[in-house]
Amino acid sequence: xxxxxxxxIPTERDERWHYAPLDEINARMERSVAPxxxxxxxxTPMLIDAMVGATGARLVFVNGMHTAELxxxxxxxxxxxxxxxxxxxxxxxxxxxxxVDEGVRFEEPLRVVHVAVPDADAVKSLLSxxxxxxxxxxxxxxxxxxxxxxxxxxxxxxxxxxxxTIRLGDRAELAxxxxxxxxxxxxxxxxTLIDQGADSSVGMTSVxxxxxxxxxxxxxxxxxxxxxxxxxxxxxTGGHQRHDTVVTIDHxxxxxxxxxxFNGVVDDHxxxxxxxxxxxxxxxxxxxxxxxxxxxxLDPNAEADARPWLRILADDVRCTHGATVxxxxxxxxxxLRSRGIPLVAARAMLIDxxxxxxxxxxxxxxxxxxxxxxxxSAASEASEASTRATRPAWxxxxx
Amino acid sequence: MLHIAxxxxxxxxxxxxxxLDLDVPTGEVxxxxxxxxxxxxxxxxxxxxxxxxxxxxxxxxxxxxxVPLAPEARAAAGVFVAFQHPVEIPGVGNMYxxxxxxxxIRSHRxxxxxxxxxxxxxxxxxxxxxxxxxxxxxxxxxxxFSGGEKxxxxxxxxxxxxxxxxxxxxxxxxxxxxxxxxxxxxxxxxRSPHRSMLIITHHTPLLDDVQPDRVHVLHGGRIVRSGxxxxxxxxxxxxxxTLPIGVSG
Ligand SMILES: Nc1ncnc2c1ncn2[C@@H]1O[C@H](COP(=O)(O)OP(=O)(O)OP(=O)(O)O)[C@@H](O)[C@H]1O
Ligand SMILES: [Mg+2]
Numbered sequence: 001x002x003x004x005x006x007x008x009i010p011t012e013r014d015e016r017w018h019y020a021p022l023d024e025i026n027a028r029m030e031r032s033v034a035p036x037x038x039x040x041x042x043x044t045p046m047l048i049d050a051m052v053g054a055t056g057a058r059l060v061f062v063n064g065m066h067t068a069e070l071x072x073x074x075x076x077x078x079x080x081x082x083x084x085x086x087x088x089x090x091x092x093x094x095x096x097x098x099x100v101d102e103g104v105r106f107e108e109p110l111r112v113v114h115v116a117v118p119d120a121d122a123v124k125s126l127l128s129x130x131x132x133x134x135x136x137x138x139x140x141x142x143x144x145x146x147x148x149x150x151x152x153x154x155x156x157x158x159x160x161x162x163x164x165t166i167r168l169g170d171r172a173e174l175a176x177x178x179x180x181x182x183x184x185x186x187x188x189x190x191x192t193l194i195d196q197g198a199d200s201s202v203g204m205t206s207v208x209x210x211x212x213x214x215x216x217x218x219x220x221x222x223x224x225x226x227x228x229x230x231x232x233x234x235x236x237t238g239g240h241q242r243h244d245t246v247v248t249i250d251h252x253x254x255x256x257x258x259x260x261x262f263n264g265v266v267d268d269h270x271x272x273x274x275x276x277x278x279x280x281x282x283x284x285x286x287x288x289x290x291x292x293x294x295x296x297x298l299d300p301n302a303e304a305d306a307r308p309w310l311r312i313l314a315d316d317v318r319c320t321h322g323a324t325v326x327x328x329x330x331x332x333x334x335x336l337r338s339r340g341i342p343l344v345a346a347r348a349m350l351i352d353x354x355x356x357x358x359x360x361x362x363x364x365x366x367x368x369x370x371x372x373x374x375x376x377s378a379a380s381e382a383s384e385a386s387t388r389a390t391r392p393a394w395x396x397x398x399x
Numbered sequence: 400m401l402h403i404a405x406x407x408x409x410x411x412x413x414x415x416x417x418x419l420d421l422d423v424p425t426g427e428v429x430x431x432x433x434x435x436x437x438x439x440x441x442x443x444x445x446x447x448x449x450x451x452x453x454x455x456x457x458x459x460x461x462x463x464x465x466v467p468l469a470p471e472a473r474a475a476a477g478v479f480v481a482f483q484h485p486v487e488i489p490g491v492g493n494m495y496x497x498x499x500x501x502x503x504i505r506s507h508r509x510x511x512x513x514x515x516x517x518x519x520x521x522x523x524x525x526x527x528x529x530x531x532x533x534x535x536x537x538x539x540x541x542x543x544f545s546g547g548e549k550x551x552x553x554x555x556x557x558x559x560x561x562x563x564x565x566x567x568x569x570x571x572x573x574x575x576x577x578x579x580x581x582x583x584x585x586x587x588x589x590r591s592p593h594r595s596m597l598i599i600t601h602h603t604p605l606l607d608d609v610q611p612d613r614v615h616v617l618h619g620g621r622i623v624r625s626g627x628x629x630x631x632x633x634x635x636x637x638x639x640x641t642l643p644i645g646v647s648g
Contacts, residue, residue: 329486329488330451331486332486332488332491334447334448334449334450334470335482335485335486335488335540336488336491336496336500337448337469337470337471337474338447338448338449338470338471338473338474338479338480338482339474339479339496339500339503339504339556339560340471340474340475340500340503340504340507340560341471341496341499341500341503342471342503343469343471345499345503346471349491349495349496349499350488350490350491352490352491353488353489353490353491353539354490356490
């Protein structure tokens with residue numbers, strides 16, 4: 001089995017990298033070194049529990065290396081496997097493989113966790129290559145949570161280059177969560193490729209919170225007739241973070257449906273971008289493709305960009321797209337504060353409300369609670385940083 | 400308790416409050432009446448700490464200068480404004496909102512926070528008194544509430560937050576006869592020697608139920624007349640036509 005999702009970082013201008021600071025990414029890539037040696041002792045089972053908000057079946061990789069002591073794949077039923085395989089050519093990174101056989105339905109989340117840990121002594125950042133393959137047989141059902149976590153470094157940071165390939169057999173159904181919560185000084189370049197068989201269905205939720213520069217590319221190939229892809233995303237971008245989400249949905253077969261709902265919250269000096277491409281191939285019929293990008297700009301220094309990109313080469317297509325960029329509702333903010341809710345908490349409540357259309361649609365309850373908590377704390381952290389300079393909220397003394 | 404002297408407020412280059420003086424002693428209920436556009440809502444906004452106004456003059460609450468305080472600090476000090484047009488906040492659950500508000504204020508008063516179950520019990524008790532269906536707790540704040548339901552939700556918040564100064568901006572407008580009585584009872588229940596109220600209204604029925612100690616007329620951004628409860632009926636009979644014309648900005 002070979003990894004096909006690995007799209008290299010381009011060295012020259014590429015439209016799909018329009019919003020990403022490509023030169024900076026390449027420079028960081030060059031400056032970083034491959035990890036060697038053992039798993040840092042700072043990575044404990046408890047840390048992984050906290051990162052993923054759960055125990056249960058998981059494959060854990062630290063700096064791209066599989067870590068058996070932290071992984072747990074023993075209790076899986078027949079037809080469900082989490083393994084590690086090596087790339088065919090050898091020399092490449094190990095690959096996490098999650099396989100659900102034909103006709104098998106498994107509703108418990110299967111987790112793949114990649115932890116990027118900086119080298120405590122070195123000044124160079126460590127480069128991890130994360131590789132995952134998720135394969136569902138015909139009529140198979142599964143829930144997979146892939147988490148990209150990381151630790152802060154005192155001197156050096158981390159760089160993660162990830163590639164996840166998902167293949168769905170006919171009528172297979174996958175709920176896939178991609179959660180990027182790396183350290184705030186990390187660099188993350190991720191690529192997800194989803195290849196769908198006839199009448200298969202994927203519901204993907206992508207959560208981008210970490211990283212200093214983070215790019216999240218998702219490519220869905222609707223290859224079999226009647227395939228459905230429902231993609232939702234949240235990015236919370238504060239400090240001096242740059243988050244770039246790039247989605248391509250390729251309607252290569254008839255009667256396929258795709259829906260994209262991406263929400264961005266930018267605060268402080270953050271820059272968030274969303275590009276969503278819809279391609280409808282010639283000769284297809286009955287295509288239904290929708291895209292919406294909603295953005296909340298919380299600070300005059302923050303920036304949000306949204307760009308739809310349509311290449312429709314067939315006639316029988318229903319396609320809608322829309323992008324909004326707005327601010328917090330001042331009246332709502334005042335109302336909450338006038339009831340005694342402090343500014344930062346009031347803002348967090350309104351940000352949560354804004355993200356509800358994505359968080360509420362997470363079907364798995366534990367995952368929903370985990371994502372909601374992550375998003376809330378990221379939003380209030382970003383908010384705190386940008387409101388710190390405003391007028392004091394409290395009197396010095398009060399009877 | 401509330402002392403306002405020579406209060407000016409302007410917005411978008413327009414002076415709306417024009418040297419307003421008003422004192423509401425502790426334990427008293429005062430009513431403010433006045434024609435449309437005279438500055439009543441502006442006064443309640445300014446008292447709640449709404450930004451966007453250029454404010455000068457004195458506003459003290461128990462001797463503390465309110466002017467520099469953020470809205471949440473005023474609420475923590477005990478000021479509550481029931482808004483004329485409560486804003487709809489889709490996506491923020493009414494229960495979560497109320498509990499956060501109650502606990503924010505409790506923690507400011509040095510009281511322990513209420514756990515979810517305790518809070519729910521308390522909220523249901525208050526809602527029952529206001530004849531509100533507990534289902535309102537699971538909806539978003541004011542979202543899709545009818546006009547009267549929004550007003551009742553304001554009274555619910557007021558009852559639960561137990562402010563020391565309550566400013567009610569036309570809370571009686573848009574209420575049916577039964578709702579008016581329920582809201583009036585809600586206000587009466589909160590009346591206490593330790594609490595003051597400022598009731599902004601266009602109508603006398605609420606003032607018949609909740610007898611104010613004083614009635615003031617706001618016109619052209621200042622108080623132009625003050626009197627006892629009988630002034631409300633006098634105004635209802637004669638209108639504002641005979642009032643001295645206020646200075647307009
Ligand atoms: N942001 C604003 N910009 C311009 N004018 C404003 C603004 N806010 C209020 N005003 C004006 O100030 C005046 C007073 O408004 P306010 O809402 O305080 O009146 P009110 O006494 O509450 O009236 P009503 O009885 O109709 O509720 C009005 O003429 C209004 O149009
Ligand atoms: Mg008004």
